[in-house]
Amino acid sequence: MAIVCGQIEQFIGTREMSIMDAMEKIDKNAKGLLFIIDPKGILEGCISDGDIRRWIIRTGQLKGKVNDAMNCSPKWIYETQEHMGIDMMKKYQIDVIPILDIDKRIIAILTDDDNELPLRNHDELKDIPVFVMAGGKGTRLYPYTKILPKPLVPIGEMPIIERIMEYFSAQGMSRFFVSVNYKKEILKAYLNELSQYNISYVEEDRPLGTAGSIKLAEYEMPDVFYVTNCDIIVKADYSKMLEYHNQNGNDMTIIASLKNTTLPYGVLHTKEEGIITSLEEKPRQNYLVNTGMYILNRECLDFIPDGAFYHMTDLANELLKQKKKVGAFPVSENSFFDMGEFSELQRMETWLGIK
DSSP, X not given: OEEEOTTGGGGEEOTTSBHHHHHHHHHHHTSSEEEEEOTTSBEEEEEXXXXXXXXXXXXXXXXXXXXXXXXXXXXXXXXXXXXXXXXXXXXXXXXXXXXXXXXXXXXXXXXXXXXXXXXXXXXXXXTOOEEEEOOSOOGGGTTHHHHSOGGGOEETTEXXXXXXXXXXXXXXXXXXXXXXXTTHHHHHHHHTTOXXXXXXXXXXXXXOHHHXXXXXXXXXXXXXEEEEETTEEEOSOHHHHHHHHHHTTOSEEEEEEEEEEEOSSEEEEEOGGGOEEEEEESOEEEEEEEEEEEEEEGGGGGGSOTTOOOOHHHHHHHHHHTTOOEEEEEEOGGGEEETTSHHHHHHHHHHTTOX
16 A cells, blocks of 8 residues: 555546546556546546546547546545545455545545555356467567467566466456467467466467457357457456446457557648648547457357458458447557567566566
8 A cells, every 4th residue: 555645646637638638647647547626626526447438438439528427426535534545445446546635635645556456356257268369470579489489478487378368367267268370289288287277279270360260169169258369468357348248239349449649740731722721730649459359259150251261350340241249348558468569578577567
């Protein structure tokens, strides 16, 4: 537990702040929450990454104000109630709570810097398997992958695929289907030592794309299951993903990361004959991008051709063509690690405290 007094600005926002600016600030403070104050500094609400996710799902928009999505009933304590802080954080599953003075102005922030609120083991996930697509060559990580299959490229002292399994396992999931092809004997030899997991192999005799290998295990899949690339981790509550998938009646849910990009040039807006109407300096664009993690209903596999090279994007487009329901579950930009890139490997190591 820690009390932050001099740096509370990182936890503070206003109603007029944009949704994307709020998410960026939430990512930076790494506590999943901002507290919203009025012009006099009085607490009037909060906004979490979950509030933002629900707003995006409900509206389908990335542009908006904090006022559109905020919670007007935040949790807080007075400075005389500091001893109650940790109990409240555990009760409401939050990592941070504001300490107020008598006028309800924030004077400090109580944070859970000792990681007393770990990932929860969810009973509703324990029987749901994870299909890990691990048969690719990993060309983005060459020359490592000249020697090792991509899933065994290490992050610290543990390979990528074991990190992925560990993260799923922390939330109650221990049944894995792993598609293998490139350097498969090396990969299988390593995974066979991980006795804490129930692992089955799906062997490709040739590359089948990111979806083609799932078809090989069609009759072993339950009604719903997770699918993930073997080089990504999404830091999120996986039970909330499943809840969204089921409540919305989705056939396929794509876990999507918010992505902010800034064009490093000034942009000219023109009309006929090259007449400039306005100039925009280094505009920022907001997107939802595919993380490579999915939730699928088994019926989706009916749309994957037998023995064909077929990607998950092909499957999503076919499902849409067939009027099936494909949804997006948004997570923040800093919740998504694409470990198929060297820069992201380094970011992952930093997050884990390895470097």
